[in-house]
């Protein structure tokens with residue numbers, strides 16, 4: 001298999017450090033540099049916990065120019081991730097984006113840019129195969145049980161709410177069910193937010209607690225019955241087979257793929 005040259009943005013983070021391990025362990029992947037907001041000019045091996053001799057750049061354009069990668073893996077923050085994705089496309093580098101918190105407008109803009117540039121890009125709100133199945137099964141269930149609420153639970157260092165996975169699940173369900181408002185038509189929130197966020201009538205609830213990693217339950221209700229579809233990630237290694245799949249697939253497409261369910265049979 002042809003070697004894929006990779007840059008990772010956010011390499012010191014919880015997900016980024018796991019992605020560094022993945023790239024190092026995969027024979028046809030080669031890590032050529034990392035992008036950080038500090039440590040310009042150092043090697044990654046100068047930092048605690050890393051044993052990989054690749055340069056750290058704080059300027060992503062310079063990084064792309066000097067290292068000529070095929071793929072950028074971005075695992076940063078919503079604001080930075082969007083900028084990095086745009087810059088990757090403008091530099092002819094294929095982005096694999098795990099960063100969440102993009103708005104609908106952000107996604108449209110990135111889709112337009114991908115089409116204009118004619119190179120592949122993958123934005124995956126969740127790389128865990130179990131989470132993809134949870135979303136697919138929820139979409140199937142929504143054809144039969146239209147009343148649904150999503151309860152996502154994450155660690156308390158998470159910046160965005162609802163989670164990318166929660167939002168994507170709501171989008172996938174909304175695509176197959178007629179929009180409807182749930183609960184009593186005259187229900188009234190005594191405390192603002194008690195009923196959660198509202199995506200086309202689907203309620204989304206975000207729990208943030210230390211001790212959690214990434215968990216989601218999609219709960220359906222019907223006459224005299226409920227159905228719960230649940231996924232739990234207990235560590236960040238759970239996301240890595242999906243990252244590998246995304247990197248391999250982004251080399252084969254020339255459009256924006258939003259969600260790994262679109263490349264998993």
Ligand SMILES: NC(=O)C1=CN([C@@H]2O[C@H](COP(=O)(O)OP(=O)(O)OC[C@H]3O[C@@H](n4cnc5c(N)ncnc54)[C@H](O)[C@@H]3O)[C@@H](O)[C@H]2O)C=CC1
Pocket residue numbers: 009010011012013014015016035036037075076077078080097098099100101124125126127128239
């Ligand atoms: N798609 C998926 O399956 C998953 C996605 N995520 C998402 O990945 C993102 C990162 O999550 P974590 O690793 O938990 O966060 P984290 O806070 O541990 O890591 C973020 C990293 O980005 C770096 N960073 C910040 N500004 C930067 C800049 N200007 N340039 C380069 N790096 C910069 C930080 O230094 C930090 O190392 C989040 O958006 C999260 O929602 C997290 C887990 C799974």
Ligand SMILES: O=C(O)C1=N[C@H](C(=O)O)C[C@H](O)C1
Pocket residue numbers: 100101125126127154155158162163164165166213214215
């Ligand atoms: O921030 C996280 O941790 C996670 N973020 C992604 C999301 O927002 O859905 C994926 C996973 O849930 C972990």
